[in-house]
Amino acid sequence: MGSASEPVDFVSLLPQLTLEEKCTLLSGKDFSTAEGVTRLGIPHVRVADSVSGIRPAGIEAEMTTASFPNTACYGATWDADLLGRLGEELARQARLKSAQVVLGPTINIHRDPRAGRNFECFSEDPLLSGQLAGAIVKGVQRQGVAACPKHFVCNDSETLRHYYDVRESIDGRTLREIYMAAWQHLLRTASPEGIMTAYNKVDGLFCSEHRPLMQVLRREWGFSGLTMSDWFAVHSTVASVKAGQDLEMPFPVFRGQKLVQAVKNGDVSEDEINERVEKMLKLRDQTRACHSEGVETSVVDESTNRIARELASGGMVLLKNENDALPIDPFRCRVALIGEAAQQPVFTGGGSASCIPQYRHSPRDILDKKIAGGVKYAAGVRTRRIIPVADSALLSAKNGNHGVDIAYFNDGDIEPFLHEHSVKATVWMLGAFKPGMRCPGGRLEMTTALQPRSTGDHTLAVRCTGAFTLEVDGDIVLTGAARYISTEQFIFNHTLLESRVQVPMTAGKHYNIRLNMQGPERMMQGEPTPYAATLCFEEYHAEDAAINEAVAVAQQADLAIIYAGRDEQYESEGFDLEDIRMPENQTRMIQRVAAASKKTILVLHCGNPIDTSAFIDSVDSVLLAHFPGQEGAQAAADILIGALNPSGRLATTWWNVLEDCPSYEHFPAKKLEDGSVAISYSEGLRVGYRCPGADDAAKAPRWPFGHGLSYTTFEYSQLRVRLLSQQQQISVSVNVKNTGSVEGKEVVQVYICPPSQTKVWRPRRELKGFDKVLIAPGEVLTVELGLDPKIACSYWDEGEKAWRLEPGVYGVELGGRTAEFTVVEEVIWNHV
Structure with missing residues (x-):
C-alpha cells in the first residue's frame, strides 16, 4: 500500500x-x-x-x-x-x-x-x-x-x-x-x-x-x-x-x-x-x-463575503428605469420601503440548492443606514405558500417550557413506548424510525398549549403523512386521510401534506391542542418511508389594512421601493409552477402603492421570469435581484443608491405572458392513456430567443435575452470579422466606448447568423461568444474574441448523425453592428 x-x-x-x-x-x-x-x-x-x-451532511442538518x-x-x-x-x-x-x-x-x-x-x-x-x-x-x-x-x-x-x-x-x-x-x-x-x-x-x-x-x-x-x-x-x-x-x-x-x-x-x-x-x-x-475526517464547520470570512456580494451585484439586472428613478440620491430623498422581503430577506430557492445562510442582513437595516433620512417601512401583504410551523414562543409543553409533548404508541399498546419534549412542533423521519417503533402501524400524539398574541380567525394547519385528527380544547376541528407521496415530494413539496382550518381565538388565552396521527399502514418500495407530523399556526392578517398602511407610508415619501416576487416556497426542486403571474395580493399592493407614490422602484426576487403585465406600466424602475444569497441585500442597496453600476444581462427571455412562450402547450409532462408519462419538445429549436416570435415586433418579449440597463451608455464601432488559417478561427474585434459619466461593465455578445440559403430551418441568430469588460468614462476598449467556425456555424445533420458546416455567407451581429464572412468548404464532423 x-x-x-x-x-x-x-x-x-x-x-x-x-x-x-x-x-x-x-x-x-x-x-x-x-x-x-x-x-x-x-x-x-x-x-x-x-x-x-x-450544505452540511444530512437532510435535516441545520449548520x-x-x-x-x-x-x-x-x-x-x-x-x-x-x-x-x-x-x-x-x-x-x-x-x-x-x-x-x-x-x-x-x-x-x-x-x-x-x-x-x-x-x-x-x-x-x-x-x-x-x-x-x-x-x-x-x-x-x-x-x-x-x-x-x-x-x-x-x-x-x-x-x-x-x-x-x-x-x-x-x-x-x-x-x-x-x-x-x-x-x-x-x-x-x-x-x-x-x-x-x-x-x-x-x-x-x-x-x-x-x-x-x-x-x-x-x-x-x-x-x-x-x-x-x-x-x-x-x-x-x-x-x-x-x-x-x-x-x-x-x-x-x-x-x-x-x-x-x-x-x-x-x-x-x-x-x-x-x-x-x-x-x-x-x-x-x-x-x-x-480527504479528511474533520469536523464540519462554518466560518464567516470577509473575502468570501466579497465574492458573494460581487456575484449578487454582477447578476442583478436593471430591467426598466424611467423618470430618473434610479440611482437614488441618498442625501436628498425620503424613502418608503414596502414588502415583507425588505424585512425578512429572500436568499435562495428551495430544494437541494438551498442552504441556511451564515447571517441575515435585511434590506431595511441596510437602506436605513445608507439613506441619510432613514426609511419608513410597511410590511404590506404576506408572501407565503404554506402556513409556517407554529412559533415555539406561543407553545407551552407540560413541563412549562416552550414547545410540544410527543407520545409514540405501537399498535395494540395503551401506553406509549416513548415520550419526548420538542421545542419545534414537528416530527420528521425518513426511513429511520424512533427506537422501539414498529412500522407499519402505530401512532403518535402531539400536545401543547397555544397562546395567540392577537384576537381573530387564526389559521391552524397540519402537515401529516398519516391519517390525523386535530383537536382544540377537546373538539375535533380538522381531520385528514393518509398521504402516500414519494420521498422527493415529502422533502420538497410540503403543500401536498398540508390541511388548514380557521379557528376564532382570543389574544392571551391558552388553547389546548392535540394532534393524533396514525403511522404508515404500508412501507414504501425502493425508497425510504416518510413519517411526519407538523403543527402549523398563523395569526389573522388583514391584508386590505396592510395595503392601506403601505399606501400611507408611500404617500409621505419622495419614492417607494417595493420588495416583491417569489421565494423558496414558490420556486423549488420537486414541483413546477402552475403560472408565472405574481401572487394576486402582491399585485394589488404594487398597483396601489405605485398609484400613490411619486416614483416607484420594484425590486423583484425570482429565479424564473414573472408576468409583469398587471403592474409594469405603473412602476418607474424594476431591478431583478434573483435569489441573491447572504450578501444580496447589500448588493441591491449598492445598486439602488448608485454606489455600483448594474451590469447583469438577462440569460433568459422574459415573455409578456406565459402563452407567448414556445413551450406553453407542451409543458409539463403528462400522463397518457396507456399509463406512460411523456413530455413533448414540440417547439424544437425554437427555445427562447431562437423562437421567430422573439424577433417579431408584434410578439416581442417584455425583455429579450441579453437585455440589461446601465447607469452609463456604451457605443460600438469598427466591427472587424476575419476567417483565419484555413477556416480554423473566426476573429472578431470591436471598439466599445463608455460614452457616459460613470464607470461600467458591458457584456459584449457575439451572434452568428446562418447563410440565407441553407438546407434546413435555422434560428435567425445564435449566441456564439461573449465577454464582460470594465470601461471607464470616455475610455475606448478594443474587445477581441476568437471563435471556432465549426462550433459557431454548424448545425446537426440527422441523416449524417454528425455536425455539418455549410459553405456560404454568414453574418455577425454585435452591439447593433453587423458584418459578414464567407465559409468556402463544407465540413462534416462529430466530436466534442
Whole structure:
C-alpha cells in the first residue's frame, strides 16, 4: 500500500478488492456519502450540494454555510472570470464541510418559465450555460475538490421527473443543438471529475441505463470521469452497469448484494464491474488532497463575503428605469420601503440548492443606514405558500417550557413506548424510525398549549403523512386521510401534506391542542418511508389594512421601493409552477402603492421570469435581484443608491405572458392513456430567443435575452470579422466606448447568423461568444474574441448523425453592428 512518504494510488488497489467490496464502491452509503472500503484504506467520499452554498451532511442538518446567489443569477453575470473565482471559493467551503465532491453546477436548459428548478440553472442558451458552468468546474477542481455537473440530460421539468419520457432521438437536432449542446460546451471548457445523470427517460430509456447516451458522452465526447445517478434514479441492476452508470446514490437499492449475485449469475461480467470501480478509485486519487475526517464547520470570512456580494451585484439586472428613478440620491430623498422581503430577506430557492445562510442582513437595516433620512417601512401583504410551523414562543409543553409533548404508541399498546419534549412542533423521519417503533402501524400524539398574541380567525394547519385528527380544547376541528407521496415530494413539496382550518381565538388565552396521527399502514418500495407530523399556526392578517398602511407610508415619501416576487416556497426542486403571474395580493399592493407614490422602484426576487403585465406600466424602475444569497441585500442597496453600476444581462427571455412562450402547450409532462408519462419538445429549436416570435415586433418579449440597463451608455464601432488559417478561427474585434459619466461593465455578445440559403430551418441568430469588460468614462476598449467556425456555424445533420458546416455567407451581429464572412468548404464532423 506504499510507504509513509508515498501516498496510496487507489486505482492500483483494484486487484486486491473482493467482488463484494467492488460492488460496495458502486453504491452510496447514505444521502451524503459514497461508500469506501476500510480494509484497504479506501476512504468514503462525501458529496455536497450545491454551487449556491455547500450544505452540511444530512437532510435535516441545520449548520449554516456561506450562501451565494442562485445559478440563474450566475448566468446573468455573463462573467466567466468571476465564476472561476467562485469555483475556488466553493472548493474552500467544501473542505470546511469535509466534502470531496461538489454536486453542480446544474446546466439544464430554461425551456419553460414554469420549471421549478430553473433558478438552479444558468440560461436558455447552451453556450452560455456550458461555458459558465465550465468556469465554475475549473475553479473547484483547481483546489483539489471534484465537481459533478448535473443532470445529463433533459431534466428540464420537475413534474413527474422520475418517470417522464422525453420522446426525442439523441441524434435529433432538438437534443443535439440545445439540450446536449450545453454539455458539449461544458466539456470543451472543463474536464469535470463526475457527471450526474438525470431521473427521466430519453426516447424510452432511463438516463441511468441509457447506453447510447453514455456512448455519446464517453466515445464521441471523450469524457473520462465517473457517472453518478441522481438520488433513487437507478431502476435496474444489470442495465445500469452495462450502460456505464458508475455510482448508484444514495444507497444500494438495485446494487449491493443484488449486483454481487448478478455477477455470480453471469448477467454482468467482473470486467464490467472493474471498469466501473476504476472510475470510483480514480475519484479518490483526484481528490486526495481534501480527504479528511474533520469536523464540519462554518466560518464567516470577509473575502468570501466579497465574492458573494460581487456575484449578487454582477447578476442583478436593471430591467426598466424611467423618470430618473434610479440611482437614488441618498442625501436628498425620503424613502418608503414596502414588502415583507425588505424585512425578512429572500436568499435562495428551495430544494437541494438551498442552504441556511451564515447571517441575515435585511434590506431595511441596510437602506436605513445608507439613506441619510432613514426609511419608513410597511410590511404590506404576506408572501407565503404554506402556513409556517407554529412559533415555539406561543407553545407551552407540560413541563412549562416552550414547545410540544410527543407520545409514540405501537399498535395494540395503551401506553406509549416513548415520550419526548420538542421545542419545534414537528416530527420528521425518513426511513429511520424512533427506537422501539414498529412500522407499519402505530401512532403518535402531539400536545401543547397555544397562546395567540392577537384576537381573530387564526389559521391552524397540519402537515401529516398519516391519517390525523386535530383537536382544540377537546373538539375535533380538522381531520385528514393518509398521504402516500414519494420521498422527493415529502422533502420538497410540503403543500401536498398540508390541511388548514380557521379557528376564532382570543389574544392571551391558552388553547389546548392535540394532534393524533396514525403511522404508515404500508412501507414504501425502493425508497425510504416518510413519517411526519407538523403543527402549523398563523395569526389573522388583514391584508386590505396592510395595503392601506403601505399606501400611507408611500404617500409621505419622495419614492417607494417595493420588495416583491417569489421565494423558496414558490420556486423549488420537486414541483413546477402552475403560472408565472405574481401572487394576486402582491399585485394589488404594487398597483396601489405605485398609484400613490411619486416614483416607484420594484425590486423583484425570482429565479424564473414573472408576468409583469398587471403592474409594469405603473412602476418607474424594476431591478431583478434573483435569489441573491447572504450578501444580496447589500448588493441591491449598492445598486439602488448608485454606489455600483448594474451590469447583469438577462440569460433568459422574459415573455409578456406565459402563452407567448414556445413551450406553453407542451409543458409539463403528462400522463397518457396507456399509463406512460411523456413530455413533448414540440417547439424544437425554437427555445427562447431562437423562437421567430422573439424577433417579431408584434410578439416581442417584455425583455429579450441579453437585455440589461446601465447607469452609463456604451457605443460600438469598427466591427472587424476575419476567417483565419484555413477556416480554423473566426476573429472578431470591436471598439466599445463608455460614452457616459460613470464607470461600467458591458457584456459584449457575439451572434452568428446562418447563410440565407441553407438546407434546413435555422434560428435567425445564435449566441456564439461573449465577454464582460470594465470601461471607464470616455475610455475606448478594443474587445477581441476568437471563435471556432465549426462550433459557431454548424448545425446537426440527422441523416449524417454528425455536425455539418455549410459553405456560404454568414453574418455577425454585435452591439447593433453587423458584418459578414464567407465559409468556402463544407465540413462534416462529430466530436466534442
